[in-house]
Amino acid sequence: MNAATRPHNATRPNTVARRCVAAVLGGLLLLAGCTSGDTDTTPPPAPPTGAPPPSLPPYPEDTHPFGAHWDWNRYDEFLPYLRKLSGSATYHEISWCSIEPSQGQQDWSALDQIAQRSQELGIVLNIKIRTEMCWATGGTPEHVRGQANKTESTMPLDMAAYQQFVGDVVRRYTPYGVRQYAIENEVNAPQYWRGTPEEYVELATAAAEAVHAANPDAVVVDSGISSVAYGFGVVDRLVQAGRDDEAIAAYNAYFQRRIGTRGRKIPEADTIGTLRTALDNETNVRNVAFLAATEQLIDDGVVQLRQVHYYEHFDGVPALLDYLAAQTPADVPIEAWEVGQFWRDGDGDDVSRAEEVVKVSTMLLAGGIRQVMWLPLGYNPNNRAGSEVRYGLLDPDGTEREAGRMFESLAVAARGATVTPVRRDGLIGVAFQQGEESTLVVWSGEINDAVRVSAVPSLHAGPAGAAPTKTAAEVTVTDRPVLLHATGTPETILADVD
Template sequence: MTRPRRTAVVAALAALLVGLSGCTTEPEPVPTPVPMPTHASTPLGAKWVWSDFDRIKPALGELTGGHTYVEVVLCDVQPSRGEFDWSTPDSFVQRARGIGVGSLVKLRTGRCWATPGTAKFARGQGVTESTLPRDMDVYTDFVQRAVRRYAALGVTEFAVENEVNSPSFWDGTPQDYAVLARAAARAVHAADPDAVVVDGAVSSAGAGYALVASLLAAGRDAEALSTYRTYYARRFGTREGDAAIDDVSTVAGLRAELARPGPSSMVRFTDAIDGLFREGVFQVRQVHFYEPWQALPAMLAFVRARTPEGVPLELWELGIYDEDRSPAAGERTAEVVKSTVIALGAGVRKVLWLPFLDNPDGRQGQNLHGLLTASGDVRGAFSAFALVSRAAADDAPVAGVRRAGLAGATFGSTRPTVVAWATGGSVRVPTVPGATGEVLDGDTTVGATSPAATTVTGQPVLITTTTGPASALEEITQ
């Protein structure tokens, strides 16, 4: 009688310990992947609100072959210890697959039983900031389960958190984030050695401080001041307290601005992420950018210089922040095209526009410019973005335009294409026999063709030739 009773007690204790730890080495069954339609790949993609999916689905068809991103949050998929519900992120990844769009995953902890403290920044649909978990074994188990599950659905890239410099996304220090990132990377590679670990990025509003601080450190004071005023031109006066971004007119004022707790924290988080890249924790660098397009080349050059050679850059969030909703559709279309083409021309591997659909109720920021109107109507900006997507399809070689007075990029696809604009005034360009083109403005539509432009202004033009190789466009671009 004694031995069976002892055996039963040991078994009960073992079961209890497994439940308390929340960890298991037993792989969960994964969902059967929804078939993806055959398509050409594209580096362009977008982020949308999933409640809008059905009404924007026809427009999303233009981005087939691209990517979106999905957040997978420990506190959402594991509402209590040992209880898992993956249905929401499963649905997002599968529905994206159904229209030929791949998913990138952001792994976040959120705030709940698995973390200390209570939420300080609760947003819609239960979204909160993240922090270090109480038990790193619980976190490791979550990451490994998520990676096994979504790798089976075609996901290859997993980011650790989101905009960790922002208190509304991360409640912790740069050192805390480093602890989490290292643990996440080990767990990701243990679950899938071929998976790629991506950093959580610094917010667009925060990254500018690090860029300007680097210019000051290099003794480029005048450039630092000019860059700051260009980068943050649309942010001045839009925030209060320590989050305020103040206009300054002198280098001394700029140094004082950077010395404030908020800006200096942004620089420290950027430095911490740089260090994690040097350690080899991350294999892809993520960039977020919502500022005037004129500041994008400097930001990409700054990030590239601080990233190890061979590590690709990806813009998981590209958009336009502007509280002024009055600019004409043509002006907004030009900005969408210029920022997208600048990124591709600089070698950025993926570019996701956020938000896809205007959302004036603020679900993704009421001051961000969508490619579609709030009611789902197609804008010229969307059509222009789709045309650039087609030009860049199937890993088309991309090169910068080198002709004096022009900027843009060439795409050496099966339909060689150039997207270009004048950097000042207008530029006459040669006629290319058999080429067609379109001015990319507020009236742009997919499928429209006309003779290629011979005069290029600040409004971007797209010129395509179907009768010859990419070299046929060299007279325009060189």
């Protein structure tokens, strides 16, 4: 699918205004000064609350939507668990500068090995293509990160040479089953992208041409705007619609673990005035502008798949899903390539943190996100933060945590299944139906309000992460996720709920 084959959604709200926001970042980030003769000056419509999405198409046999991202340098330690995720998807980031550090001297060996191992695992590989900075771009990097000395990306000096490189990537890895290619990573962040939104649009458009020239069936993916930037997109949309109280509530739910961690960028905000001040911060203006540029690429059909990053508390998921439903054409699929749990100095125990992994992952899936990739699979104890800021499913040596066991139970339930949301009678969760059998992952939406599910024939029940056991008794569902498995549809299993 390419720009010529996907219909342009001309009726999307706020498209002109969003492009206006993206355009001004190349100047002095003066959002209020963006006007044009064809700009619709009427107030934007109120965002829809939306009904639950319909079920996703069934996953092919032996595939499922619960993948992960890991450090390939620890492949041997992670291998036993990775085998359990067979049928899922992952991604790997490469750069032109790392593959071709000197002009004409290319080394594909590391990526060849990753592609081969992914294929052997039965895990679909997606590739993020970045430029970074070197002879191909000119300039001196300002942000050098990690042992690999990764840098920010910028525009190539020779766009034709860049397109040749992108085409080489696609032609080389299509035989390995790689079909989806993301252009850059989190371009809203200066440490990843040195350039304007307009330049990113130019780069992504050129890359898309090269991708489709090399493989017309390939899918172009956006850079994956950061989790924080999505939060400010959520809030900005509500503010623009005049829904101040909802904007304040969404901000505090979404950023509850980040407020105060970045100074004035994510401050406490209990009034619309303080919230507007946060939105006017230069970093957050940039965030919203790059989100607008990404949505321009989606509107124009340059990008055929939307990539989401989410590292927040599960309380923020509903607002994110409402935003995505309103801002994404219905024919554009959405995948969450980076899902995790940001919690600096988090004090939750292993079980509660694992249960949050279940809630975030299944809520995203129930909201129509077709792939969820947890990051990191196992955290790096030598990371620059000096602590486990993002929670892993495994210990650094590959030992399974409770979170890993619960995540695996989701993969087992979802393999080859049809996915439908569950939101009724106080229950929240997701249902996986495989033929005549269904597995539900559900919990009560209220901490102190248990929901009772009457037993049906063949009902098995138990906590997430453990094999459910047969029961003839009523199942009490609290705010802790449980698995319900029985012959029949999800509606049949939940026929008698109190």
